Amino acid sequence: MTGQRPRAIIVGIGTECSSFAPHRTTLADFGIRTGDRVLERFPAVPSGHVREVDFVPGPVARALPGGPVLRAAYDALLQQVLDAVRAGAPWDGVLLDIHGAMLVEGMSDVEADLARRVREAAGGAEVVMAAAMDLHGQVSREFVRCVELPTCYRTAPHVDEPETRDRAARLLARALTSGVRPARAWCRIPVALPGEKTSTRVEPAASLYRSLADPPEGVWESALWVGYAWADEARTSAAAVVVGEDACAIQRECGRVAEQFVASRDDFAFCGPTGSLPWALDAAEAAPDGPFFISDTGDNPTAGGSGDVATTLDALVADQRVTEGAGDAVWSALVDPGGVQAARQIGVGGAFDEEVGGCFGWPARARLTGVVDRLADDCSGEVAVIRLGRLQVVLTSRRRPFHTVGDYARVGVDLARTRLVINKIGYLEPELEEVSRGWVMALTEGPVDQRIGDLRFEHVGHPLHPFDPLDHGWRADVEVFDAAQ
Ligand SMILES: [Zn+2]
Structure with missing residues (x-):
């Protein structure tokens, strides 16, 4: 940076897709926000509460959850996003406004593809990337290698959507203004649970999510994804990502969250009769x-x-x-x-x-x-x-x-x-x-x-609860990434 205010673009393509739905999500199913309609999703940004960074709205496309997205629809939306990113490149930062559980016909781990392509268009390795996601999103190793600052909702039903997006904007602003490229710790949590067993109104999800609000010293953000159980692909699972400057602290905190989640796996129950x-x-x-x-x-x-x-x-x-x-x-x-x-x-x-x-x-x-x-x-x-x-x-x-x-x-x-x-x-x-x-x-x-154990999955990674038994005393295998990889 050369004394100018850092600039970050907000873009995204987001939906949630069941592999078991015969429906196909088409281009017409997406609504595309631009300009102020993007900024209004981030209340702290236009109101000047994130003053240090110029956030520029790019296209943000979203569709109602459903069946997998047609490849041509994804390609068309991606082109629109990349055109907007390239038009203002190079950027200091990118904020992805996405759901995180999109399936596209013929592809796997779509959000990792989106993140890589956007990073490339925005300016490459120097760009700092953040993501605001749904806790029902999937977070693969490849995605976290590319996105330094991913976070997600802490409530289901989701009553903290604007706060989450603002938190992502503030994290990005913190990285851009301090010049610190935080490291992140990632852990695949080998558990797939239907959403109706993971409401944060009841235990154990209530305590798990409450424990993220006050992270230890050296940790910027502690985030937990329940994942999306009806996607038959390798990345399907819960995941934890912890971001911060202290590599030991983030690794410890990530392990704590993952192990607490796995230890609670049999306590997740339907949130009503x-x-x-x-x-x-x-x-x-x-x-x-x-x-x-x-x-x-x-x-x-x-x-x-x-x-x-x-x-x-x-x-x-x-x-x-x-x-x-x-x-x-x-x-x-x-x-x-x-x-x-x-x-x-x-x-x-x-x-x-x-x-x-x-x-x-x-x-x-x-x-x-x-x-x-x-x-x-x-x-x-x-x-x-x-x-x-x-x-x-x-x-x-x-x-x-x-x-x-x-x-x-x-x-x-x-x-x-x-x-x-x-x-x-x-x-x-x-x-x-x-x-x-x-x-x-x-x-x-x-x-x-909701009876996911009865569905026919062919592509998920193993082990994965409830399909496979997990070792008694399961320990988290946490990976730490520093610069964008
Ligand atoms: Zn959700």
Whole structure:
């Protein structure tokens, strides 16, 4: 640096992909932020709280989790990112704003490829790179060799997203203004856990993540990734990365985090009452009032489900406790553009009788016979609500989650007047948790089936809990990297 303020560019391509989802993520599925819309993701940056560095927004692309990304889509987005980086190169720093669990057809360890290509375009070995990630991201050795300052959320559900991005910006600013290139310690933690067993609202994840907040002397940042269990690739696992100036301190802290995680592996349990769908429906029937929530966990679109799995619907339409129960029930949602079009042609009040489900290729379909109750159209696409007695079935033209009271209100469902809500979701998002009068999780089939031990993995590295036994008294094998490699 020559006395000028250091410059850093923010770029990223981020999503989370299940190997088991028939859906493919296309270029059209990505939203691309630029300019102020990137900076608003980093509250401390535009408000001047990270004053020492000029952060320049480049393109940041993000898509809803789903199936693997088409290679042509990744190539097109990468080109856009590299063009922006090259246009202002050389940079002092790069801040990657990414999720970290992207799959691209025909590639492995995509984020390591992205980081290497961006570093090359930004100016090579001299550039300092940071990354703000989701704790469900994957962190391979190759990624950490390239990125000096990776960090991730400390909460799931993720209520600390802006703070995490700001923390990454501050770490980068610290490195750029002090001239110190911190070392980082990395450890693959040989454990794969579904997200619903690692909520930080409950133990042992609560204590593990709390222990990162106050790192020992010589440590800048202590970060722990749970990883993403539904990706069938070599890097799939939890991981710890600890960054700082003191090589011994970071190695020790990284080992501590990894060993504590492994020692707790059998204590991770579903973060709520969990069982089969029939069991969940029994629990709903016994509940005194609503709304009672059942998470239909196997096809949760925000965890990588395709949204086209109709297995639960098949069970609901056959259950008179649901279709003729004491109050209204709603199932959300099935992506079925054909079903939505059919409902629009039939019109409100008309009889609907269609096979639905499997629009991306999931084999289970269901016969849906009812009445077109409502049609809606908003920025997330078209919606048709089909009614069978007390059950309302939400069909959507595009993949979309139902995470808030407003998401339901926009399709004409008043949760306060609904007795039973069956939702393709995992743990309840905060707003739904607030209105729920009871909640259970149903273990259902789909691309993000929580019973990962039953799924067919072919490419993961071993050993990996729960597929392999780990040695009693497992000790962390920590690697330390200094300059960018
Ligand atoms: Zn996540």
